[in-house]
Amino acid sequence: MDPKEPAGNAGLKVLAFSTNNISDPGIDLAGSAHMHYSPSVLVLPIPCSSGIRPSWVLHALKAGFDGVFIAADGTDCAYLPDCTDRTGKVFTEAQTLLKENGYDPKRLKMAAICSVCAESFVSHMENFQKDLIGLDTA
Amino acid sequence: MKDRRIGVFVCYCGGNISDYVDVNKVRDAIENEPGVAVAKTHMFTCSDAAQQEIIEDIQNEKLDGLVVASCSPKLHLFTFRAMAERAGLNPYQYVQVNLREQCSWAHRDNVELATDKAIRLVRAGIAKTRLTEPLSTLRIETKPKVLVIGAGVAGLRAALAISDLGLFVFLVEKEPEVGGWTRKWNKMFFHDQRGDDIIDMLKDQIKQRENITLFTNAEVVEKGGSVGDFSIKVRVGKDDTISLEVGAIIVATGFDVYKPAEGEFGYGLDGVIRLPEFKDLVTQSNGTINYNGRTVKNIVYIYCVGSRQFGDIDNPNLYCSRYCCSAAAYEALCAYEKNPELHQFHLFRDMRTYGKHEVLYEEARTRQSIFIRYEDEDPPVVERVKGKLRVRVHDQLTGGEELEIEPDLVVLVTSMVPRENDKLVDILKLPVGLDGFFNEIHPKLRPVETVVDGVFIVGAAQSPKTMAESVASALSGVSKSAALLMKGYVDLEPFIARIDTELCEWCEECTKACPYDAVEKVSVDGKEVAHIIESLCKGSGACIPVCPKDAIDIEGYTDVQVKAMIDALIQEAV
Amino acid sequence: MARVNPSFLDEVSCSSDFNAFACMNCGVCTAVCPMGLDLLPRRLFRYVLIGLEDKVIENTETIYTCLLCKMCEENCPAEVKIAENVKCLRSYINRKVFKL
Numbered sequence: 001m002d003p004k005e006p007a008g009n010a011g012l013k014v015l016a017f018s019t020n021n022i023s024d025p026g027i028d029l030a031g032s033a034h035m036h037y038s039p040s041v042l043v044l045p046i047p048c049s050s051g052i053r054p055s056w057v058l059h060a061l062k063a064g065f066d067g068v069f070i071a072a073d074g075t076d077c078a079y080l081p082d083c084t085d086r087t088g089k090v091f092t093e094a095q096t097l098l099k100e101n102g103y104d105p106k107r108l109k110m111a112a113i114c115s116v117c118a119e120s121f122v123s124h125m126e127n128f129q130k131d132l133i134g135l136d137t138a
Numbered sequence: 139m140k141d142r143r144i145g146v147f148v149c150y151c152g153g154n155i156s157d158y159v160d161v162n163k164v165r166d167a168i169e170n171e172p173g174v175a176v177a178k179t180h181m182f183t184c185s186d187a188a189q190q191e192i193i194e195d196i197q198n199e200k201l202d203g204l205v206v207a208s209c210s211p212k213l214h215l216f217t218f219r220a221m222a223e224r225a226g227l228n229p230y231q232y233v234q235v236n237l238r239e240q241c242s243w244a245h246r247d248n249v250e251l252a253t254d255k256a257i258r259l260v261r262a263g264i265a266k267t268r269l270t271e272p273l274s275t276l277r278i279e280t281k282p283k284v285l286v287i288g289a290g291v292a293g294l295r296a297a298l299a300i301s302d303l304g305l306f307v308f309l310v311e312k313e314p315e316v317g318g319w320t321r322k323w324n325k326m327f328f329h330d331q332r333g334d335d336i337i338d339m340l341k342d343q344i345k346q347r348e349n350i351t352l353f354t355n356a357e358v359v360e361k362g363g364s365v366g367d368f369s370i371k372v373r374v375g376k377d378d379t380i381s382l383e384v385g386a387i388i389v390a391t392g393f394d395v396y397k398p399a400e401g402e403f404g405y406g407l408d409g410v411i412r413l414p415e416f417k418d419l420v421t422q423s424n425g426t427i428n429y430n431g432r433t434v435k436n437i438v439y440i441y442c443v444g445s446r447q448f449g450d451i452d453n454p455n456l457y458c459s460r461y462c463c464s465a466a467a468y469e470a471l472c473a474y475e476k477n478p479e480l481h482q483f484h485l486f487r488d489m490r491t492y493g494k495h496e497v498l499y500e501e502a503r504t505r506q507s508i509f510i511r512y513e514d515e516d517p518p519v520v521e522r523v524k525g526k527l528r529v530r531v532h533d534q535l536t537g538g539e540e541l542e543i544e545p546d547l548v549v550l551v552t553s554m555v556p557r558e559n560d561k562l563v564d565i566l567k568l569p570v571g572l573d574g575f576f577n578e579i580h581p582k583l584r585p586v587e588t589v590v591d592g593v594f595i596v597g598a599a600q601s602p603k604t605m606a607e608s609v610a611s612a613l614s615g616v617s618k619s620a621a622l623l624m625k626g627y628v629d630l631e632p633f634i635a636r637i638d639t640e641l642c643e644w645c646e647e648c649t650k651a652c653p654y655d656a657v658e659k660v661s662v663d664g665k666e667v668a669h670i671i672e673s674l675c676k677g678s679g680a681c682i683p684v685c686p687k688d689a690i691d692i693e694g695y696t697d698v699q700v701k702a703m704i705d706a707l708i709q710e711a712v
Numbered sequence: 713m714a715r716v717n718p719s720f721l722d723e724v725s726c727s728s729d730f731n732a733f734a735c736m737n738c739g740v741c742t743a744v745c746p747m748g749l750d751l752l753p754r755r756l757f758r759y760v761l762i763g764l765e766d767k768v769i770e771n772t773e774t775i776y777t778c779l780l781c782k783m784c785e786e787n788c789p790a791e792v793k794i795a796e797n798v799k800c801l802r803s804y805i806n807r808k809v810f811k812l
Contacts, residue, residue, distance in 0.1 A: 015704060020211075021579075028210045031239035039251040042258060042707045043240050045211075046695050047633070051679020053688070059701050064708040078579050078589045079678035080653055081569060090683050436718045481718035481763075503733050506721070508761050530713075535737050535758045536767075543716040 012066040012132045014041045014125065017056075019049050021078055023071035023113035023121075030118035037125045041069075049073050049110075050086035054094035057108055058101055067107045067132045068094075071121065074112025084112065104135045142173035142268050145201040146260065147192055149183035149208035151238055158242040160253040164207070167257045167712060173268045175199050183208045189221045196225035203227075203267040207235035207260045228272035230632060230694065235263035257711040265702040273693055275629035276672050280366035281385040282306060282626075284619050287358055287562070290318025291605055292597030292612035293390035294340040297350050299616040300388075305623060307350045308382050310372055314355050316341055318392050320605065322414070324421040327468040327498055353380075361387075361565050364673035365592030366628045386592045386619035389568065389576065390612060393554040393598035396444030396455070403440050403550055404520025409527045410548045412443075413462065417469055423476045429547050435479065438529045438545040439466050440518055441486040444553035448514065457573055459553035459602040464495035466551040467502040474505040482507045483543055485518045485531050510541070520548055554602040566593055567654060575601050586615045589676060590654070591630070594618050633694040634675035635682075641689035642667040648681035648690060657681065720763040726800040732757035734790045741784035741794060749774055753784060753794045760801065772805055 018024040024045045030037065046052065049072040057068045070091060077083030087110065095105035109128050113121050148165050150156035161179050169177035176199050180188040183206055195201065204227060206218050211234040219229040237256050245252035284300050286293045289311035297307045315321065316337065323333030344350050353374050360371035370382040395414050398405035409429065411419075419427055419434075427434040441463060447454035463486070470482045484507055491499040503509065510533050512518055518531035529543045556574035563570055567590055569577040576595040579587045586594045596615035597608040622628060635648075635656070644666040649657040656674035659666055668689075679692045691697055724730070741753050751774050759767040768775075778798050785794040806812040 013708065015707065024210075025212060028212065028236070028239035031241070031243035034243055034246065036247060037244055039241075039245040039248060039255040042255065042262075043236075044262070044700070044703055044707065045236075046679065046700070047692060048678040048680065051682045051692060051695070053683050053697065053700075055688075055697075056700050056704065060704045060708070063704055065704070075572060078569070078577070079676055080680055081571075081577075086651075086680060093683070479722075481721070483716075483718075483762075504731075506733075508733075508763075510762070533758070533762060536755055536762070536764070539764070539767075540713050541716050541762060541764070542713055543718075 011038070011040050012129050013064065014038075014067045014069055014128060014132075015060045015065045016041055016043045016069040016071055016125075017049065017052055018043050018045045018071045018113070019073050019077075020045050020047055022073045022076050022115050023049070023117070025115040026113045026117040027071065027121050029116055030121050033118050035118055035122045037122045038129060040129070041125050043071075048077060048079050048083065050077075050080055050083050050090065052087070052090050052094075054090060054097045057094040058097050058103070061098065061103050061107060062101075067109065067128055069124065069128055070108070070110040071113040072110055074114060076112070076114050106131065106135055142203050143175040143199060143201050144173045144203035144205060144264060144267050145176040145192065145195050145199065146174055146178075146205040146207065146264060147183055147188075148177075148179045148260065149206070149237065150179060150181045151208060151242075152182055155208070155237050155242040158246045158249055158252050159237060159256045160249060163253050164256045164260055168260050168264060171261060171264050173203070174264060175201060184214050184217055189217075193221060193225040196222070196227050201227060202231060203270060204232040205235060205260065205263045205267050206232065207237045207256070207263060210236045210239040228274075230273035231267065231270040233263045233267045233270070235259050254711040258707050258709065261706040261709065262703040265706040266699050269696065269699045269702060270694075273632035275632055278364070278366040278628050278630065278673060280623045280626060280628055281368075281383050282623050283308065283382070283384045284386045284388060284623070285310065285358070285368070285370055285382060285384040286388045286390060288312075288318070288390035288392055288597075288599070289316035289352065289354070290390060290392045290597065291320040291336065291340070292392070292608045293318075293388070294337070294344060295609045296388050296390060296596060296612040296616050297352075298340065298343055298347070299613055300619065301347045301349050303616070303620050303624070305349070305620065307347075308370075308372075308384065309344070309350060309352045310356045310358060311352070311354045312357055316352070316354065319414075323417060325472055326605065327464060327495065358562060358565060364671075365630070366622065367673075368592065385623040386594065387566065388612070388615045388619060389562075389566065389593065389595045389599055390597045390615075391557055391559055391562065391599045393602065394557045396552040396555045398443055398550060398552065403443055403518065404522070404527070404548055405550060407520065407522050407527065407548075409522075409546065410520060410550065412550050412552045413466060413469065414552075416547070416549045420469060420473050420476060426477050427473060427480070427547075432546060434546040436481045436543070436545040437470075437473070437483070437547045437549060438518075438543055439470070439482065439484045439486075439549045439551055440520070440529075441466060441484065441551040442553075443550040444555065446487065455553055455555065455573065457602060458490060460490070460492075460607070461602060461604045462551045462553060463490045464492075464498055464604070466549070467491055467495075467498040467507070469549075470502045470507045471498065471505055474502075474507070478506070480506060483529075483545070484509045485512050485529070486510070487512060487514060511535075554598055557599070566590065568593065568595070573601075575599065586611060586618055591628075592619075592622060630673060631677065633692060634672060634677040635670045635679070635690050635692055637668045637670060638689040638691070639665070639667045641687040643687055644668055645686060647684040647686065651681045651684045653680070714764045714767060717763040717765045720765045720768075721760060724760050724800055724804045726803050727796070729793050729796045730800050731791075731793055732760055732797050734792045735761075736790050738789060740787050740789065741792075744783050744787050746781060746783060747777055747779060749777060753778075753792075753798065756801070757792075757797060768801070769805070769809060772809055775801055775805060
């Protein structure tokens with residue numbers, strides 16, 4: 001871990017899946033508004049949160065990420081009216097996969113981040129990194 | 139994997155990035171990454187001069203991949219795609235890395251860590267680019283014809299505007315007559331123009347247009363094809379079905395008037411009516427306003443009936459219906475004009491006679507209309523006591539005095555609600571919002587487009603609107619369809635699903651998951667497999683996680699690409 | 713509970729100058745009143761507008777305490793002709809209460 005990471009989150013590495021149309025603009029807005037969040041949060045944009053493979057979550061933890069955050073489309077999804085349900089299913093399957101592989105399922109978190117949800121994203125990141133500190137290392 | 143020749147261009151953004159990220163250090167860290175042939179920095183990558191230099195690099199170095207690490211892709215994705223194309227590079231082998239919104243601007247307190255993150259992000263961009271393949275857009279020749287569904291004021295106005303542009307229009311109306319709600323209305327604000335006059339005028343114009351075909355008593359029953367080239371079946375009358383070929387579809391199906399539940403603000407009691415019915419009474423009046431043979435002297439209006447609902451209601455209408463405050467204030471003025479002896483009490487929550495409508499509110503107040511605000515939590519109570527209507531409400535301006543009014547008529551200022559259109563929703567795959575109105579892609583920037591390319595939603599079918607707003611929205615739908623059709627062709631993004639037919643066992647899961655009917659069954663060498671209909675797939679990826687064989691990928695976001703990006707992101711920066 | 717008499721307003725508005733409806737209930741009139749009459753004129757005219765006759769009659773004394781100094785009228789942002797309106801009210805009370 002990088003020793004210079006600001007105190008509080010111990011530089012825990014978080015992979016955040018964002019979505020091109022909804023949550024990625026929300027995360028952009030956090031930067032545009034010059035809000036601060038940990039530089040250990042790395043964002044990977046995809047088209048829609050319902051299209052995440054559970055195996056990508058496991059892959060990320062195996063590769064060394066401490067946690068994975070799904071910045072879901074929620075009810076704003078332009079593709080699917082039931083995007084939340086579908087992403088929820090991906091989330092549950094991914095958690096099962098993590099358990100089967102000896103990872104704490106709490107290392108995966110999901111929340112809907114809308115295209116203007118900058119503050120919400122920042123506070124989710126702070127809380128998630130705090131939550132991750134308490135978890136046993138796999 | 140064959141050796142790639144990737145160019146990586148890292149942007150200073152004139153300090154927006156370079157003040158918080160050591161841009162040169164980023165370049166140094168990635169220039170020896172496998173596949174990277176050129177790594178440079180620019181003060182402003184988007185500037186004309188920088189673009190020209192990059193084009194030269196692409197051509198001189200024979201680059202086959204491009205990474206631009208600058209601002210958010212929302213800003214310049216299309217700029218650099220076009221640049222790549224000008225340089226002769228396949229535009230889908232270019233990847234944008236977001237170093238500004240998602241790095242420098244968010245981590246201004248720590249240059250070292252921001253630089254560390256920037257290196258990881260650029261590496262992930264390179265990793266993704268290494269796995270890109272040249273893709274091409276799907277070009278579809280468009281039909282210069284538009285289907286307009288619904289011949290209310292929005293649909294009629296849209297049809298004329300399309301016709302003006304020289305495109306052919308098929309206008310389909312479910313009812314035997316055109317005009318929708320507007321036809322039923324008499325005088326309307328501002329200019330006291332009558333609704334039926336407006337409709338007659340539009341109808342006359344439409345009759346004179348050779349490039350508009352109107353079908354009444356008609357319904358859309360089938361849709362095939364996709365943007366630019368839809369094939370539509372319309373049932374006309376009882377038995378006739380006709381086939382149409384159109385390039386775009388404008389949905390102008392309008393709204394319905396809220397029907398209050400039995401007992402909601404006294405609805406169901408004799409003398410409790412809705413605003414449209416009251417409008418009819420005022421229209422029919424010669425002098426006095428009569429209801430059920432009785433002369434009406436005192437009227438109570440209750441606002442926000444079916445709008446801005448909250449509390450213990452199933453699926454409450456959370457929205458404001460926009461037109462009703464103005465319509466009720468205007469109707470009170472019309473009623474006053476018929477009979478200046480009337481006493482009119484308006485029980486409202488908040489008056490929203492916005493914009494130019496404010497004068498209606500002002501004027502109503504000078505014409506015997508008394509406005510009494512009620513609290514959300516303390517709505518008026520309507521009862522019938524000893525044969526008389528009685529309304530109780532607390533008046534805030536007298537310190538909460540409980541008033542008892544005995545009106546001859548209670549007018550419920552009812553909201554706009556979405557029409558029941560289940561069949562059409564299913565046929566067109568229209569996205570419906572939680573409020574039941576059709577959903578646009580972006581409420582501000584793309585207000586009439588839907589996720590179904592070539593299908594536009596206009597007027598009150600999209601959300602409650604005044605007539606002026608409906609027509610504005612209709613004309614916006616016209617310009618979007620015209621922009622689509624007048625070019626003659628449409629290019630579809632290639633970031634769509636692809637099936638690995640060797641892995642696919644045709645289990646139907648992907649078909650069930652696809653909301654766009656984009657997956658069909660085909661036979662490949664005698665084996666039944668899924669096939670993606672390119673023109674229908676939107677590339678959402680909804681089919682990806684449901685496939686038990688992991689046989690589906692989205693171009694640009696393939697399994698190997700995502701995993702390679704994850705690996706690059708976690709790799710120590712230096 | 714106060715019963716609304718819708719025609720009360722018609723009876724009170726003695727002249728075309730009666731314009732209590734213009735009141736937007738800001739309360740400036742009450743604030744500047746040299747007699748410190750908190751009922752006048754804001755709430756008083758609300759009673760008239762709504763048609764709460766009893767409430768108005770109850771306050772007959774207050775209505776006659778007004779000096780008609782027009783301090784309120786000078787300061788009214790909605791240009792309510794307050795003194796004129798009070799005169800209308802007095803005329804009504806003279807007829808109704810004092811049977812003059």
